[in-house]
Every structure is written in C-alpha cells, then in structure tokens.
Amino acid sequence: MTTFAIAALLLIMVPGPDQALITRNALVGGRYGGTLTMVGGVLGVTVHASAAAAGLSALLLTSATAFTALKIAGAVYLLWLGVQMLRSAIRTRNEPVVAEAVAVARRRSTYLYQGFLSNALNPKVALFFVTFLPQFLSPDTASPRAQALLLSAIFAGLYLAWFGLYIALVERLGRWLRRPRVKARIEQVTGALLVAVAVRLATAAH
Numbered sequence: 445m446t447t448f449a450i451a452a453l454l455l456i457m458v459p460g461p462d463q464a465l466i467t468r469n470a471l472v473g474g475r476y477g478g479t480l481t482m483v484g485g486v487l488g489v490t491v492h493a494s495a496a497a498a499g500l501s502a503l504l505l506t507s508a509t510a511f512t513a514l515k516i517a518g519a520v521y522l523l524w525l526g527v528q529m530l531r532s533a534i535r536t537r538n539e540p541v542v543a544e545a546v547a548v549a550r551r552r553s554t555y556l557y558q559g560f561l562s563n564a565l566n567p568k569v570a571l572f573f574v575t576f577l578p579q580f581l582s583p584d585t586a587s588p589r590a591q592a593l594l595l596s597a598i599f600a601g602l603y604l605a606w607f608g609l610y611i612a613l614v615e616r617l618g619r620w621l622r623r624p625r626v627k628a629r630i631e632q633v634t635g636a637l638l639v640a641v642a643v644r645l646a647t648a649a650h
Contacts, residue, residue: 445598448580452599455576456606461522461641464634465562466607468529469555470614471627477555478611484559486603491564493596496573497589511567518565519646525558526638533631562638568645 462485470478563569577592614621621627 445595448595449598449602451580453602453606456599456603461562461638462559462607463610464637465525465558466611467614468631468634469558470611471618471621471630473552473555474618475611475615476552478614479608480552480555481559482604482607482611484556484561485563485607486559486600488560488563488566489569489603490596490600492570493573493577493599494593495570496577497592497596514565514567514570515645515648518567519642521561521565522638522642522645525562526635526640526642529631529635529638533628533635566645568648 466478466481466485469481473480573596577595580595581588581591621630
C-alpha cells in the first residue's frame with residue numbers, strides 16, 4: 445500500500461491537463477471554482493478506476509473500435525475546451541479585475557463538468573488504471589477486485605489531498621495571479637496545453 449501511495453502521489457503531482465485546468469478555474473472562479481473542477485476531475489478518474497476494477501476497461505485494450513470512439517470524443521472535447529480558453533485569454537487581457545465575481549456565479553456547474561469530462565473522456569486515463577493498478581495487486585489476496593477498488597480509493601484520496609493544497613496555494617497567490625495580464629497568460633498556456641493534448645490524443649495509436 446505504501447509503495448502504491450508514493451507512486452500514485454508522484455504521478456498525480458506531475459504537471460498536466462488536470463493541474464492546468466484547476467489552476468485556470470481557480471483563478472476565474474476562486475476557491476469554489478477550483479474545488480469543483482477538482483471534484484469533477486476525481487469523479488472522472490473514479491469512473492475509469494471503477495471500470496478497471498470491474499474489468500470493463502480491458503475492452504479498450506482488446507477493442508480498437510471502443511478505444512477510437514472514446515479517443516475521438518475526448519480529443520474533440522479537449523480541443524473545444526482549449527480553443528475556448530484561448531479566446532477567453534484575449535478577452536481577459538483587457539477586462540478589469542473587479543468584473544470577475546459577476547461572471548463566475550453563472551457557470552459554477554461548468555467547472556464540475558469540465559473537470560469530469562476532461563478525465564472521463566480520456567482513454568489514456570482508463571489505460572493507466574488497466575496497466576498501473578495490477579502491478580500492485582497481491583497474488584495472495586482473496587478478492588482482487590476489492591483490493592483494486594481500495595487502491596483506486598487511495599488514488600482518489602491522494603488526488604483530492606494534493607489538489608486541495610494546490611488550490612489553497614493558488615488562492616493565497618490569487619491577488620497577483622488574477623492581474624489581467626498574468627491571468628491571460630495562464631489561460632493562454634492552459635488553452636495551448638489542452639489543444640496539444642487533444643492533438644496527441646487524436647493521433648494516439650491503439
């Protein structure tokens with residue numbers, strides 16, 4: 445368990461789409477926006493972790509059609525999300541800081557959806573659990589499925605703990621990070637990263 449927890453935490457801490465999306469939404473929606481994105485992200489991870497424990501994610505390894513369908517859906521969504529953020533960066537550069545709180549209240553549920561869909565529609569997250577979890581299953585266990593679900597729960601708990609601390613840090617630095625030019629640059633980086641991930645996902649081989 446300890447070895448798995450350390451390995452999982454290191455993987456969670458590696459900068460990627462989750463961190464970029466949570467950073468951007470924490471700046472736009474404050475702690476609430478960042479937290480909802482984090483919760484959505486862990487729900488998306490939980491879908492794949494549970495499917496892997498139940499053996500359903502193995503279909504992505506054996507079925508090129510299933511893999512391609514999920515891959516295309518994920519790539520299209522990430523591409524759309526990335527383009528939206530690049531457009532938002534253009535608007536943000538010229539907007540006053542005081543305008544933020546008004547815009548946030550209308551789209552709180554969007555943060556949850558963004559976090560959830562960015563992981564739920566990513567076949568690489570599913571394949572990660574199919575290939576990663578089995579390495580830590582004990583051959584002597586009476587119920588491999590129960591142990592896999594326990595490891596998935598540990599992963600989800602570490603995900604929440606790490607990004608919870610990360611959101612608190614972003615909030616602490618919020619006054620500086622929410623300056624229009626700084627925020628616009630973060631949105632540009634986030635948008636470009638999501639577009640790059642979408643292209644890489646779309647061209648990934650089964």
